[in-house]
Amino acid sequence: MAESILQAIFSGLALGSIYALVAVGFNITFNTTKTLNFGQGEFLVAGAFVAVSVLLLLAGKQMTDTLLPTEVTLTRYLLSLVGSMAVLALLGVLLYYTAVRPFVGQGGMAWVMSTIGFGIIIQNTALAIWGPSPLVMPSPLGNDVIRIGGAGVLPQEVLVLVASMAVLLTLDWVMRKTKIGKAVRAVAQNGNAATLMGINVGAIVVLAFVVSSALAGVAGLLIAPITTASVFMGLTLALKAFSSAIVGGLTSPRGCMLGGVLLGVIEALVGLWHAELREISIFILIIIVLVVRPQGLLGQRIVEKV
Amino acid sequence: MAGDRKHYLWLAIVAAVAAAVPLATDNDFYLRVLFLVGVNYIAAAGMNVLVGYTGQKSLGHAGLFAVGAYTVALLTARWGWNPWPAFVAAGVMAGIFGVVIALPALRVQGPALAMVTIGFGIVVEKIVSEWQDVFAGQQGIYGVLPLSLGGTMFSSKQWVWFVLLLGVALHIMLRLLLRGRFGRAFMAVNTAEVAAESVGISVYRFKVLAFVISAVTCGLAGALIAQQNQYINSDFITFNLSIFILLMVLFGGHSVYGPLLGAVVLTLLDAFLSRWPGVQHFTYGALLLFALYAMPDGLAGFVRQMARKWAPGLLPAETLPRQLAPWRPRGEDRAETMLLEAKGLFKAYGGVVPTNEVDIQIRAGHVHSLIGPNGAGKTTLLNILSGIVPPDRGSIRFNGRDVTGLPPYRIARAGLGRTFQNLKLFANMSVLDNVKLGLHAHIPTGFFGGLLGLGAKAERAARDEALQILDALDLRDKAQEIAGSLPYGLQRRLELARALATHPRLLLLDEPAAGLNPQETQELTQVILRIRDLGVTILLIEHHMDLVMAVSDHVIVLDYGQKIAEGAPAQVQNDPRVIAAYLGADDGTQDDEDQEEGGGHVQ
Numbered sequence: 001m002a003e004s005i006l007q008a009i010f011s012g013l014a015l016g017s018i019y020a021l022v023a024v025g026f027n028i029t030f031n032t033t034k035t036l037n038f039g040q041g042e043f044l045v046a047g048a049f050v051a052v053s054v055l056l057l058l059a060g061k062q063m064t065d066t067l068l069p070t071e072v073t074l075t076r077y078l079l080s081l082v083g084s085m086a087v088l089a090l091l092g093v094l095l096y097y098t099a100v101r102p103f104v105g106q107g108g109m110a111w112v113m114s115t116i117g118f119g120i121i122i123q124n125t126a127l128a129i130w131g132p133s134p135l136v137m138p139s140p141l142g143n144d145v146i147r148i149g150g151a152g153v154l155p156q157e158v159l160v161l162v163a164s165m166a167v168l169l170t171l172d173w174v175m176r177k178t179k180i181g182k183a184v185r186a187v188a189q190n191g192n193a194a195t196l197m198g199i200n201v202g203a204i205v206v207l208a209f210v211v212s213s214a215l216a217g218v219a220g221l222l223i224a225p226i227t228t229a230s231v232f233m234g235l236t237l238a239l240k241a242f243s244s245a246i247v248g249g250l251t252s253p254r255g256c257m258l259g260g261v262l263l264g265v266i267e268a269l270v271g272l273w274h275a276e277l278r279e280i281s282i283f284i285l286i287i288i289v290l291v292v293r294p295q296g297l298l299g300q301r302i303v304e305k306v
Numbered sequence: 307m308a309g310d311r312k313h314y315l316w317l318a319i320v321a322a323v324a325a326a327v328p329l330a331t332d333n334d335f336y337l338r339v340l341f342l343v344g345v346n347y348i349a350a351a352g353m354n355v356l357v358g359y360t361g362q363k364s365l366g367h368a369g370l371f372a373v374g375a376y377t378v379a380l381l382t383a384r385w386g387w388n389p390w391p392a393f394v395a396a397g398v399m400a401g402i403f404g405v406v407i408a409l410p411a412l413r414v415q416g417p418a419l420a421m422v423t424i425g426f427g428i429v430v431e432k433i434v435s436e437w438q439d440v441f442a443g444q445q446g447i448y449g450v451l452p453l454s455l456g457g458t459m460f461s462s463k464q465w466v467w468f469v470l471l472l473g474v475a476l477h478i479m480l481r482l483l484l485r486g487r488f489g490r491a492f493m494a495v496n497t498a499e500v501a502a503e504s505v506g507i508s509v510y511r512f513k514v515l516a517f518v519i520s521a522v523t524c525g526l527a528g529a530l531i532a533q534q535n536q537y538i539n540s541d542f543i544t545f546n547l548s549i550f551i552l553l554m555v556l557f558g559g560h561s562v563y564g565p566l567l568g569a570v571v572l573t574l575l576d577a578f579l580s581r582w583p584g585v586q587h588f589t590y591g592a593l594l595l596f597a598l599y600a601m602p603d604g605l606a607g608f609v610r611q612m613a614r615k616w617a618p619g620l621l622p623a624e625t626l627p628r629q630l631a632p633w634r635p636r637g638e639d640r641a642e643t644m645l646l647e648a649k650g651l652f653k654a655y656g657g658v659v660p661t662n663e664v665d666i667q668i669r670a671g672h673v674h675s676l677i678g679p680n681g682a683g684k685t686t687l688l689n690i691l692s693g694i695v696p697p698d699r700g701s702i703r704f705n706g707r708d709v710t711g712l713p714p715y716r717i718a719r720a721g722l723g724r725t726f727q728n729l730k731l732f733a734n735m736s737v738l739d740n741v742k743l744g745l746h747a748h749i750p751t752g753f754f755g756g757l758l759g760l761g762a763k764a765e766r767a768a769r770d771e772a773l774q775i776l777d778a779l780d781l782r783d784k785a786q787e788i789a790g791s792l793p794y795g796l797q798r799r800l801e802l803a804r805a806l807a808t809h810p811r812l813l814l815l816d817e818p819a820a821g822l823n824p825q826e827t828q829e830l831t832q833v834i835l836r837i838r839d840l841g842v843t844i845l846l847i848e849h850h851m852d853l854v855m856a857v858s859d860h861v862i863v864l865d866y867g868q869k870i871a872e873g874a875p876a877q878v879q880n881d882p883r884v885i886a887a888y889l890g891a892d893d894g895t896q897d898d899e900d901q902e903e904g905g906g907h908v909q
Binding site: 030035036038098099102103110112113114116117118119120121123124127128235236239242243246250276279280282283286287290291294 | 413417422553587588
């Protein structure tokens with residue numbers, strides 16, 4: 001019993017760090033533009049498929065073939081990471097200019113619809129290229145289970161956890177300590193004032209979408225080996241990532257990280273108990289959080305001035 | 307009215323044409339498409355109240371569709387209910403679930419609301435697909451009883467006629483409802499929640515009501531689909547369905563006719579593209595992405611714009627009565643009674659204490675002014691009195707009853723009207739509608755009365771009274787303009803008119819002269835005195851001292867959240883503590899002693 005709980009916690013941490021990556025992506029664009037990409041799940045899927053295609057091309061195969069475990073080396077995996085981040089960054093720019101920029105600052109929520117629309121187009125494009133069958137992506141670290149305290153852990157799960165924590169901590173450091181990070185935070189606080197201080201707000205906003213999309217790409221690449229990744233997995237993942245952001249506080253990057261990890265672990269533990277209650281338990285958790293603390297665990301309450 | 311007659315004539319023509327189609331063809335595909343247009347319209351019509359009018363975007367209405375469909379399926383196939391009561395039960399059940407989804411959704415706004423509703427849809431989808439014992443998952447429930455007439459099941463043609471009948475009835479009822487006080491209240495909630503509360507509208511109730519209306523129609527649509535197919539399974543309930551329902555409304559546009567346009571166009575498109583599923587979803591994506599870009603107000607907005615340009619005769623303006631008696635507020639006059647009495651009000655935000663143990667008394671029939679330097683806590687005090695900010699401690703008695711901790715809309719209904727420092731008009735509605743919203747609590751029409759069109763007389767009376775109020779404030783000639791397009795000074799006056807329309811016993815004015823030029827300030831002084839003469843008590847926050855001194859009977863001075871002086875204007879003007887608060891005093895000296903050199907520290 002104790003082992004299976006420990007095991008659930010490990011896989012929950014791995015899954016949770018994926019949620020955290022996507023949630024932080026939501027946070028970055030939300031803070032700078034008060035919008036976020038409702039098609040982020042499809043971006044994540046795109047990240048996974050692009051990565052697999054890069055691996056296949058590196059192995060000298062067709063883009064839509066099947067990968068063999070021996071064809072995935074660490075170098076190739078890293079190259080596929082670069083490839084998928086680059087493609088996703090481009091998608092982020094495209095998303096911003098077609099689906100977000102025309103609607104920013106307008107009342108209403110046109111951007112919710114347009115980003116969903118963008119996501120649907122991406123999904124159907126992926127469907128046209130790669131088809132509806134699930135994706136095979138072997139882990140670069142193999143499938144030999146590591147034993148930690150009696151619990152079996154997949155090497156990929158460790159990789160997911162370590163890699164995403166590294167990305168998130170780096171991002172946190174950049175946001176707090178570097179000039180560009182401070183510029184991003186200034187835009188998040190008050191775009192007009194930031195413009196007056198000589199910050200190129202337009203560029204920062206594009207950067208926010210680039211980073212956010214690239215994070216989704218990383219998440220897709222990392223998660224592909226541990227789930228049966230298909231074109232349709234995006235929505236649920238994005239929904240849970242957003243739930244993490246709500247739980248932790250959409251306006252706080254650290255809150256998003258915390259929320260992601262928390263949700264991952266809770267989901268894994270509930271799944272251990274009753275697999276079919278996983279989705280429902282998360283929804284109930286969100287309702288509780290919204291009732292008790294609508295701004296999230298680490299979020300700031302915005303008081304509207306009357 | 308002439309416009310009404312024209313509408314019903316057109317409705318009769320369109321309904322007759324639609325009803326004639328089944329007589330002309332036996333093609334099951336055409337009949338099915340027509341049936342689907344009707345069902346989709348029914349879902350979209352309710353959704354329009356939620357999305358178009360109340361401004362709450364929901365991406366989870368497939369869940370409510372499922373509630374209706376599975377209610378009918380379980381009741382008829384498992385428990386042997388008669389299909390008709392089962393159909394009604396589906397609507398009721400969906401309405402109940404509408405409340406379930408509304409309660410968490412009300413806690414959040416914007417993107418979080420959209421996500422919560424997506425979450426609801428996903429949970430329902432998971433339940434019906436994974437809880438096999440009850441909902442039979444993908445295998446589905448067979449033997450759902452269709453609606454029947456005299457023991458024989460509906461034929462394809464009868465189904466078309468039935469949804470047509472239902473759709474027409476729904477259209478008429480919702481149109482009647484949305485043209486009256488309910489429609490205005492939904493739109494008010496959409497544009498400015500705080501202002502809606504200030505005229506006595508419970509934002510909470512109207513949001514829940516909008517959710518329930520949309521839930522009932524989506525539930526009925528689900529029941530119709532299940533009963534016509536005599537089958538339902540979990541494949542019907544997808545995120546794409548939620549998007550489709552929302553898309554019909556957004557694409558159709560913000561109008562009573564929007565859902566109809568959306569349902570017709572998208573259902574036909576859907577039927578046309580159903581041979582190529584890939585292209586079908588791709589089209590939805592493109593529509594979501596570009597439709598709002600090209601037509602921000604949807605198809606209906608686009609048509610309206612075209613009509614305004616090419617055929618303005620199709621959009622007749624309402625003719626308004628010319629001569630009306632001068633306006634008088636209702637309510638008894640009891641001069642010299644204590645209208646409002648607050649004791650020990652205290653509010654702190656962390657270490658900042660904008661309201662610190664303030665006692666305040668307001669006598670009926672007088673003009674009171676609340677002054678003090680910036681940051682003295684004037685607006686916070688006003689917000690506490692009007693219920694927008696609940697005090698940490700202290701009590702408020704208003705008009706003979708305890709109103710401490712009541713929500714703003716109930717305080718407004720008790721007779722407290724207010725305006726806002728930063729204008730909060732219903733900017734995209736007409737001037738007349740803004741004032742009618744002020745009258746909201748005084749129009750007696752109820753929800754079902756509104757649906758059945760029983761409020762026409764009360765509505766006319768409200769319009770006339772609104773015009774009287776506009777007359778009283780010299781805004782009559784602007785009645786049909788859009789509030790947001792008025793010049794700033796007139797917007798301020800309109801807000802005053804709206805507050806007056808609530809028939810307040812006490813009127814709170816938060817810096818009514820802010821941003822006005824000297825001449826407009828002069829006019830405002832006259833307006834305030836005229837309002838006082840109508841018997842309305844006033845509490846005024848203002849920085850223009852000439853205005854304060856000209857109109858006030860009684861002045862209260864706040865500084866750092868505390869009341870430092872009060873009394874007649876002249877008396878307060880010479881109060882050393884007031885002078886010190888405004889102009890600064892030497893450190894260490896008692897305020898009382900340095901009134902002569904109080905100005906020494908001004909830089």
